[in-house]
Amino acid sequence: MNLLSAFLPVGCRVLPLAALFATLHAAEPMTSIRSGEVWPDTEGKMIDAHGGGMLFHEGTYYWYGEIKQGKTYLPDVNKSWGGTRVDVTGVSCYSSTDLLKWKKEGNVLPAVNDPASDLHPGKVLERPKVIYNAKTKKFVMWFHADSLNYAAAGCGVAVSDTPNGTFKYLGSFRPDKGVWPVNVTEEDKKDPKSPLARDFEKGQMARDLTVFVDDDGKGYLFAASEDNATMHISELSDDYLKTTGKFARVFPGRLMEAPAVFKRGGKYYIIASGCTAWAPNAARSAVADSIWGPWKELGNPCQGEKADITFQSQGTYVLPVAGKADKFIFMADRWNKDNLPDSRYIWLPIGFEGEKPVLHWMGEWSPK
Numbered sequence: 001m002n003l004l005s006a007f008l009p010v011g012c013r014v015l016p017l018a019a020l021f022a023t024l025h026a027a028e029p030m031t032s033i034r035s036g037e038v039w040p041d042t043e044g045k046m047i048d049a050h051g052g053g054m055l056f057h058e059g060t061y062y063w064y065g066e067i068k069q070g071k072t073y074l075p076d077v078n079k080s081w082g083g084t085r086v087d088v089t090g091v092s093c094y095s096s097t098d099l100l101k102w103k104k105e106g107n108v109l110p111a112v113n114d115p116a117s118d119l120h121p122g123k124v125l126e127r128p129k130v131i132y133n134a135k136t137k138k139f140v141m142w143f144h145a146d147s148l149n150y151a152a153a154g155c156g157v158a159v160s161d162t163p164n165g166t167f168k169y170l171g172s173f174r175p176d177k178g179v180w181p182v183n184v185t186e187e188d189k190k191d192p193k194s195p196l197a198r199d200f201e202k203g204q205m206a207r208d209l210t211v212f213v214d215d216d217g218k219g220y221l222f223a224a225s226e227d228n229a230t231m232h233i234s235e236l237s238d239d240y241l242k243t244t245g246k247f248a249r250v251f252p253g254r255l256m257e258a259p260a261v262f263k264r265g266g267k268y269y270i271i272a273s274g275c276t277a278w279a280p281n282a283a284r285s286a287v288a289d290s291i292w293g294p295w296k297e298l299g300n301p302c303q304g305e306k307a308d309i310t311f312q313s314q315g316t317y318v319l320p321v322a323g324k325a326d327k328f329i330f331m332a333d334r335w336n337k338d339n340l341p342d343s344r345y346i347w348l349p350i351g352f353e354g355e356k357p358v359l360h361w362m363g364e365w366s367p368k
Helices: 017-024 186-190
Strands: 052-056 062-065 091-096 102-107 122-134 139-146 154-160 169-171 208-213 219-225 230-236 243-250 256-264 267-274 284-288 296-299 315-321 328-333 346-349 351-353 356-358
Touching: 052 328, 062 122, 091 328, 122 208, 208 256, 219 256, 256 328, 267 315, 284 356, 296 356, 328 356
Parallel strands: 052 122, 052 315, 256 315
Antiparallel strands: 052 062, 062 091, 091 102, 122 139, 139 154, 154 169, 208 219, 219 230, 230 243, 256 267, 267 284, 284 296, 315 328, 328 346, 351 356
16 A cells, blocks of 8 residues: 555545646646646646647637547457547647647537548548638638548548638548649559559548648648558649649658648758557658758657657647747657547757757757
């Protein structure tokens, strides 16, 4: 019997000390970034925004992410994949002006009880990202919309008049149907076993994804495609609601997912991960003078202990800090596959060695 249990009624479950302290910490307001700990919102409840992205609009940051609630389980129809999941609940939104105090705005794209809908609890909704269209004055959400066995591999799109929703779901599709990439080869076209050729008529696969808006307002989709083997970069229409048919294949055969894209000093950067399901792996980084490439790989941006597993996390977004021209935050998830709702957040400032982005572990730091 430990000392704590001596003061508890018989039969009362004793939490491990680490879990107890994390629970107590959850009610405390955040005064610094403490990666890997429980992060509370302004109501003292655990922030639930996984695989997410950030939008800065009119002085406020909006953080969108997957709501992970309920029991973690292995879908019977997908045992060969070996993945775990929770039912789709929707997309959360939190707002902040300082990146520390996060107000819960609510579920801005709730699940619906319609088996035919992409938003049904039994489907897959991952990595929501929201961008603002200055021409249409609409907030546009993109996410990976999929079937339980990950065969659909499409993009879901929703729109809202306000950043805190509720978003109206427009449906899902596979991008770039019936067109070849700008850098296609004749061998790519003729290879009947190529996923690129296989998916030509029905559209290209899109799994882990992000969207990026350039300085000129042009939008782009980055998505793991071709059975996750190769990434595609697709130009978005002026209203950001679909792809135009102009796209490129990048990092062929490199098996990259979890793309996070940003721009610094006129150059385009990407930080991504390998494909090892919920298990963390070494991050990759690359740079290009044009968004269409060629992209030059720069290696693992992480340095120090556990750099080979991205400090036990997987990236999801790179946030340019408002008003700070050269300040960026790497946002990542520390997935807990056995209890996905308890997955934690890892945020780290990005440094640079020449043109290479660099990440060092910092257990506590201030974003100011």
